Amino acid sequence: PVRPVLPADIKARKGAAPLVCLTAYTTPVARLVDPHCDIALVGDSLGMVLHGLPSTIGVTMEMMIFHGRAVVRGLQKAMPVIDMPFGSYEEGREQAFRNAARLMAETGAPAVKLEGGQHMAETIAFLTARGVPVMAHVGLTPQAVNTLGGYKVVGREAEADRVMADARAVQDAGAFSVVLEKVPEGLAGRITQALDIPTIGIGAGVKCDGQILVVDDMLGLFTEFRPKFVKRYANLGQMADQAIADYAAEVRARTFPAAEHAFPDVLPAKGAKS
Ligand code: KIV
Ligand code: NA
Numbered sequence: 001p002v003r004p005v006l007p008a009d010i011k012a013r014k015g016a017a018p019l020v021c022l023t024a025y026t027t028p029v030a031r032l033v034d035p036h037c038d039i040a041l042v043g044d045s046l047g048m049v050l051h052g053l054p055s056t057i058g059v060t061m062e063m064m065i066f067h068g069r070a071v072v073r074g075l076q077k078a079m080p081v082i083d084m085p086f087g088s089y090e091e092g093r094e095q096a097f098r099n100a101a102r103l104m105a106e107t108g109a110p111a112v113k114l115e116g117g118q119h120m121a122e123t124i125a126f127l128t129a130r131g132v133p134v135m136a137h138v139g140l141t142p143q144a145v146n147t148l149g150g151y152k153v154v155g156r157e158a159e160a161d162r163v164m165a166d167a168r169a170v171q172d173a174g175a176f177s178v179v180l181e182k183v184p185e186g187l188a189g190r191i192t193q194a195l196d197i198p199t200i201g202i203g204a205g206v207k208c209d210g211q212i213l214v215v216d217d218m219l220g221l222f223t224e225f226r227p228k229f230v231k232r233y234a235n236l237g238q239m240a241d242q243a244i245a246d247y248a249a250e251v252r253a254r255t256f257p258a259a260e261h262a263f264p265d266v267l268p269a270k271g272a273k274s
Contacts, residue, residue, distance in 0.1 A: 002076050002077045003077075004075070004076065004077055004078075004079060005038055005039070005077060005078060005079035006079060006110060007079070007110060007111045007133035007135075007176040007177075008176070009079075010038065010039065010079065010176055010177050010198060011176040011177065011197055011198065013038070013198055013209070013210075014195075014196060014197060014198050014209060015209070018208075018209065018210050018211065019038045019039065019177075019198055019200060019209055019210025019211075020036060020037045020038050020039075020210065020211065021037055021038060021039040021040075021041060021200055021210055021211065021212035022037050022039075022040060022041070022212065022213060022214075022215045022218070023040070023041045023042070023043040023045060023046075023049075023212070023213070023214045023215050023216075024040040024041070024042065024071045024074070024215060025042060025043075025046045025049070025050055025067045025070070025071065026067070026070050026071070026074070027070045027071065027073050027074035028074065029071075029074070029215055030070070030071040030072075030073070030074025030075050030078075030080075031074040031075075033075075033078060033215065034074065034075050034076055034077055034078045035077065037078045038078060038079065038210070039078060039079050039080075039081055039200075039210075039212070040071055040075055040078045040079070040080050040081075041080075041081045041083065041113065041212060042064065042067050042068045042071050042080060042081065042082045042083060042107075042109070043083050043113075043214065044056040044059040044064065044083040044085050044086070044142075044143070045083075045142075045214050046059065046063065046064075046067055047059035047063070048222075048224070049214060049216045049217075049222045050067075051063070055142065055145055056085070056086060056142050056143055056145075057086050057143065057145070057146070058086075059083075059085040059086065060085060061085060061088055061099060061102065061103070063085070064082055064083060064084075064085050064103060064107075065102070065103065065106045065107055068080065068082045068103060068106070068107030068109055069106070069107050069108070071107075071109075072107050072108045072109055079109075079110065079111065080107070080108075080109040080110070080111075081109060081111045081112065081113050081135050082103045082104075082107055082109045082111075082112050082113070083112070083113050083114075084096070084099060084100060084103065084112050084113065084114040086143040089114050089120075089123060090116075092123075093122060093123045093126035093127070096114070096123045096126070096127060097126060097127055097130060097132065100112045100114075100127055100132045100134075101132065104132065110133060111132075111133040111134070111135055111176070112127075112132060112133075112134060112135070113134070113135040113136070113137055113179065114134060114135075114136065114137065115137045115138075115141035115142070115143050115144065116136070116137070116138070116141060116166075116170075117136070117138045117162075117163070117165070117166020117167065117169055117170060118165060118166055118169040120136070120170065120173075121169040121170060121172065121173040122173070123173075124136060124170055124173035124174055124175050125173040125174055127174075128173070128174030128175070128176075129174070133176050134170075134173075134174065134175045134176065135175060135176065135177050135178065135179065135200075136167075136170035136171075136173075136175040136177075136178040136179070137178065137179040137181065138163060138166040138167055138170065138178060138179070138180060138181075138183075139154045139155055139163055139166075139179075139180045139181045139182055139183035139204065140152070140153070140154045140181040140182035140183070140203075141181070142181075151182070151227070152182070153182050153183070153184060153203075154181075154182055154183060155183045155184055155187045156184055160184070160187045163180075163183055163187060163191070164187070164190065164191055164194065167180070167191045167194070167195055167199070168194065168195070171195050171196065171197050175197060176197060177197050177198045177199070177200055177209075177210075178195070178197060178198075178199055178200070179199075179200045179201075179202065179212065180199050180200070180201050180202070180204040180208060181201075181202045181203060181204065182202070182203040182204070182227075182229065183201075183203070183204045184204075184205075185204065185205025185206070185207065186205075188201055188204035188205050188207055188208055189205065189207035189208075192207050192208050192209055198210055200212050202229060203227065203228070203229030204229075213229075213230060213231075214230070217230040217232070218230065218231060218232060218233050218234075219232075219233065219234050219236045219237075220232045220233075220234050220235040220236050220237045220238065221236045221237050221240075222237075223237050
């Protein structure tokens with residue numbers, strides 16, 4: 001039997017082999033991710049990737065629970081982490097605990113992720129003291145797109161000290177790991193050296209303790225836009241477009257279905273091949 005990865009295992013991997021992480025939002029993709037990855041993140045990116053929303057702002061607790069349950073069913077080894085959606089934790093630590101506990105209880109995932117540095121430290125400490133392992137997320141925090149003014153690099157020049165302070169604050173509050181999103185590579189390296197918990201980079205260079213990508217981005221399934229940090233390992237979107245075009249052409253030409261896909265009116269004699 002495979003032992004599932006737990007938050008304490010992730011924390012203990014600091015300085016060891018790089019942590020491999022991808023998002024997953026459905027059971028079949030979770031099954032594909034599971035044998036290869038340490039963490040399967042049910043990211044609120046699902047709002048844009050699966051539901052056509054313009055940002056992650058409109059993602060709800062119900063959406064996270066619905067997809068979280070599907071992903072947990074598809075995993076045996078990799079650890080599921082569920083993103084806390086915008087509006088479910090910022091009001092205060094009690095609200096954050098209530099919603100984190102609901103995400104864990106209703107999905108079975110052993111950890112949640114939330115966005116924010118120094119201003120979320122008190123909440124992270126409150127959650128971890130009460131049995132909620134927290135993955136933090138600093139640098140570019142997409143739920144703050146409307147105050148940040150876009151999806152720009154965070155932490156160049158004068159901003160670097162603040163991002164370092166954010167990373168230290170979430171570690172000191174008890175986070176078991178921290179995502180660094182769209183942070184300059186030198187700064188991400190210095191943060192990784194300074195912290196005792198693993199850093200997981202997305203657009204943060206090769207010096208982080210682990211990497212994460214949105215699975216639909218790296219598979220070429222989500223092509224509305226492509227950030228510079230995404231490497232496409234496959235072009236499944238193009239393959240699907242070709243497959244659907246072939247199907248449409250065959251239906252119109254009445255070459256699909258063929259006899260082998262249909263059911264004869266009279267069953268073949270027993271012993272004969274069906
Ligand atoms: O929502 C998401 O997919 C994320 C990762 C990209 C870190 O937060
Ligand atoms: Na997210």
